[in-house]
Amino acid sequence: MALNHTPERAQAPRPGPLTVLGLESSCDDSAAAIVRLFEDGRAQVLAERVVGQNAAHAPFGGVVPEIAARAHAERMDALAAEVLAEAGLKAGDIDAIAATAGPGLIGGVMAALMTAKGLALGAGKPLVAVNHLEGHALSPRLTQRLEFPYLLLLVSGGHTQLLIVEGVGEMTRIGSTIDDAAGEAFDKTAKVMGLGFPGGPAVERLAAQAADPDRFAMPRMLARDRSCDFSFAGLKTAAKRAFDALDAPSQADRADLAAAVQGEIARHLAERARRAMALFAARFETLEAPRPLVVAGGVAANRSVREALEDAARKEGFALIAPPLRYCTDNAAMIALAGAERLRRGESDDLSAPARARWPLDPDAAERAPATGAGRKGPKA
Template sequence: MLGLESSCDESAAAILRRHPDGRIEVLADLVLGQTEAHAPFGGVVPEIAARAHAEAMDGLAAAALDKAGLSLDALDAVAATSGPGLIGGVMAALMTAKGLALGAGKPLIAVNHLEGHALSPRLSEKLDFPYLLLLVSGGHTQLLIAEAVGVYHRLGSTLDDAAGEAFDKTAKVLGLGFPGGPALERCAEAGDADRFDLPTPLKGKPGCDFSFAGLKTAARQIWDGLDAPSAQDKADLAASVQAAIATALASRTRRAMKQFAGDYPDVATPRPLVVAGGVAANRAVRGALEAAAAQEGFRLIAPPMKWCTDNAAMIALAGLERLVRGETDGLDAPARARWPLDAASAKLAPVIGSGRKGPKA
């Protein structure tokens, strides 16, 4: 399976082989970032990203085939991210995949980028369904039960900003550069996480939803209120924000673990808690989740760091999972800016709201 990814600011191509026993072998895994192009703007510029993806995708696909020592004829199918994401970027991988599939006479699999993240731990270890999933990235913060490939039940989602957005926007306020999340984590290493009193999002509120907009605003107000802030002030605030986000994620996930344990009493302990998405690479977040999981009788499972952020290996894996079930797509598969992983819940009870293009979350 050739997988292509271009939903945000990383162009990626990967080739995976699925063996008869279900074992996954990664034959090629290439990622081309755009950090230098977006750094002057402090964030991803959709037009710049789309142009870079369009220029890179065919070359990356060819390079992946070359690295794997394969021709297009050797593939069983071609998979690509079909959404959600920046629509100009999504189109680059999807249209490249359509061209390759049509030219080589191979099936096309249009993959939900979020499902790629949801399945990503299965790249490196055996993981049976069902499992509890915390999907946490720059655009998404959701708690779901993964019952099977394509079957997800949402327990909670963000009411406003995603955790990754709170990291990135706070990093921008502090002038830490781009990409913001990793920069804030590095800055926080020298900081005192107990110095600043930040609000606990949704403290005491029932349910498994998240909220990070208030925390982000509080951090900005503290920063603006400092007189000639020093490097230590910056490190302390970065550490405080990071700790608050990690605590909020662990607290709400603890509620979901209790619900999962009640709904699936037959799942043996330690039960699986999967964390996926770019924020899963943050060590403070992982530490807080590991502690909460151990207390609730769960085991934290995360993909290796290189497969936490956007990559094509997870897209190829999602394509393989669907191909073995006989699920393929036509060449009219649309590029989608919005594509909730649990579409039924999003349509019936959208957390943020629904617009002309469908449910936002």
């Protein structure tokens, strides 16, 4: 296990309440937030803004990096000013500026990071370069007390992995997708059926109308594999073949297929999570039940996925913990919180901190076993 982040500057731990401005622009949501972290671990969101880009990307059926980067660059300054005004603060009142520095679409990541650098330089405040995935990992701590260690299922459009979280910067990957993320399976299925963008919510809405959710047989991914890894590429292909085989797909056909795909994604996530729970319980056998299973990331907002995970957790003696829906998707409050947690430890970054397209939470695991065939760097996660 290795730290997911090496600070450029390490100082003495910071006592007392810490107020941090966070900026996020890793994909297609531009966001800013101000979070106050108290010494006892409580967090208070003082102000937050999220501006999406769905309308701009919908004609293309997915996120266009150039469009996303331009929109982020145009909005970040104003969003930072808006949350400061809402909180009744000035830049000089903030203890630090935190920004997503990766992983993500590099043009987008640069928008928040460069804005944060300018603000930090102008106000004479520390910069904290945050791993977007660590933001998701810590996001439940925005609204409830959650002690370390806990088991984390990070599941979104770009990432699907299981990690043991023992502290800030102390995360061990025990499972990851070997090809596509769960969110990609939702989005590509929606695109095949012409449901529009974003695909995940569209599939969920349609699946709720299904008359026969068992009508289409979907493959069981990694049926003979006993690890905690995931695979969704075959499911995407099966969904396309099933849809293409329909002569004139009706709304009922689409609903049944959406339910079949959603059900298999939920089943696969729950199955692998159960294996991870067994490993976690064996490693932390003195930890009282129910042990915590945290689910974070955009796919965590899907009701069927949550229900499957809740059932699996209950059977394994775990309690499912998820942030409120607004903190499942990309947001800046989780970035501000992660920045505050780092600052509490006396960590900050030099203004030369780079934007990163890839930034694994567990670099050792990523080096030993890249989760895709995309060379030694592996996937974004």
